[in-house]
Amino acid sequence: MLAFLICIPALFAAGEAIRKVINPDAPDPLLLAITAGGAGIVNLACALILVPFRKTQSSMARVAYLSARNDVIVNILIILIGFITALTRSGWPDIILGVTIIAINVFAAKEVWQIAHLEHLEARALAGKLDEEDLLD
Secondary structure, eight states, rough: OOOHHHHHHHHHHHHHHHHHHHSSOOHHHHHHHHHHHHHHHHHHHHHHHHHHTTTTTTHHHHHHHHHHHHHHHHHHHHHHHHHHHHHHOOOOHHHHHHHHHHHHHHHHHHHHHHHHHHHHHHHHHHTOOOOOOOOOO
């Protein structure tokens, strides 16, 4: 479930990328940069608070950290895309950003899925319900 939650931004980015491919209009670069800058400050503060938990084996803590970290990365990329869009007046940098957002979130979801799977196996082992089939997964 947590892996799915971290993919929600990827789903929205995919929808927006498809819409942009059909009509690659350039977004307002100044509005992009200002919005991403403000969001980036908030997300950076959250990520810094969560840094001590980034290596924990708890899927909940890991998903919180990865979400905040990914948001900071995306905010920085949005600001860069804003500058590129201002120079090119093209919607294609925004489309490329959308695909990048999808990749960032899918890789984070994979990491969370793996951690959650390990947690599940550990819980089954503690309960004495671990069998050979579980070990083959």
